[in-house]
Amino acid sequence: MKSKSSNVNDTNHLNKEENKNQPKREISSPSTLDSRFNQILRNVQGVLDFVSSASDASCGKRSPTFGRSFSENDTGTSDHVQNPMEVEDPSRGKSNNGNVNKLKSSPSNIENTSKGAHKSPIGTRATDSARVTKFTKELSAPTVILERLRELAWSGVPPYMRPTVWRLLLGYAPPNSDRREGVLRRKRLEYFDCVAQFYDIPDTERSDDEINMLRQIAVDCPRTVPDVTFFQQVQVQKSLERILYTCVDDWSISDITPEKISDIEADCYWCLSKLLDGMQDHYTFAQPGIQRLVFKLKELVRRIDEPVSKHIEEQGLEFLQFAFCWFNCVLIREIPFHLVTRLWDTYLAEGDALPDFLVYIFASFLLTVRISLSSPV
């Protein structure tokens, strides 16, 4: 993953001081990254604890959901993630209704994880298969109970179940299994109609704004996750282009595309639409939604860690300068790409509470690097 190093900015104090103080740290080694990521997720729990005890902050409404352990759900099918992350915060136990005991995290487990140990503790596999069973049970019900699926998904979804689980969590696929296939088929056709109507038209029928939009999309598609080959395939690029154009304007598809890929494309379109429904004003002019969250983040950090907050201020660093990108790309740029899907399990489990949840994730990001942040230059 070269993304980290290529984004290092000399005067970005987070990076600069971190590098200075820990020159030996192999930032780019995957196992180190994984364990740092795990540490961040653990911090999220810490922050959530703080918040739920401090007040009924805006995000607290879903707090029962947080009563579960955050586990990197490696069911053996994924090849990159070796560290099952298991953290059970005892203080959260009260909000569990006794149904969350599958992950017993002993201190030694945490130790292993933070050191990036590659051998999974024996207990983990059993736990994972238990989790898979739970998922299978939920998904095979005539009507999926979304709240239960959310609870399970928050701690990680087995990779091969993601397509099903994500569609359900986003409210795209109906919970009722009898209706599911029919609805998906109808929505896909609807999408292809949009494509034909808005994308597959000559430029002469487009407005100037639409032409500019296409131009921008053509510039951006090749720059989407350029370090992951999947995204650089012609077909995926084409799909992305159509999804993005239809999304902003509603329109797109070419006849050559194999049926299956086009179904996925259609589903991606609807899933993206659903996702964006919850954060419309993050991506409108001047992105007021993001600006609001950046302000919330600044306030939260001030409340939970004043020294860091002061330090950032003294450095003349504005939260907007670093946190804007975090919110805008929901951390896709900040963490190794193979961990993104895991993070999204939790995002999607959060549902409507996602924007506020992001604030807490990012606060814990800052707490994770607080030592290097606040040490003298």
Add this chain to the structure above:
Amino acid sequence: MAGYRAEDDYDYLFKVVLIGDSGVGKSNLLSRFTRNEFSLESKSTIGVEFATRSLNVDGKVIKAQIWDTAGQERYRAITSAYYRGAVGALLVYDVTRHSTFENVERWLRELRDHTDPNIVVMLIGNKSDLRHLVAVSTEDGKSFAEKESLFFMETSALEATNVDNAFAEVLTQIYRIVSKKAMETGEDVGNSAVPSKGEKIDVSKDVSAVKKGGCCST
């Protein structure tokens, strides 16, 4: 990375912004200048990124703090906030895409709206290595720059052509303005004129001399 000095060992700190349409190569100009790196697979910039590099001018160490802004239209409202305090700007277009040149006027207006009118601005036609695809002639670039009293250069971040020259020229011009002003006010250039971090440098006086001629020697 020979020649790079310790982080805080500098005589002057100048804030320079990189602006221009999306995809013209701003981030690669920055990485070429500060790290001597270029990537064909770079990601689009979100919001702003920074990097620094120090240069020697007349025996003084000039530290350039370069703010690389996102070129996408949708970030416009946010990026203009990053112009504050800039004493130099590189306004970049892509010589192979004429629309990026047409938008230069708009970028210039925005820059003027948010910065001191006497900011040192250089117009940059980037991607000059793509000779067979050129859509904006050197002459067009040059004459627009003259009309608007901008410096002008064509660069290739890919081939590392003129990148150092462009930044060095802008920084040197800023230095001249600052040191000239310091001398006029009887200050010792070396010490007392050093701007502190975040302090705005007033370049409003006597810049007419440096704005003539330009440097379009390519």
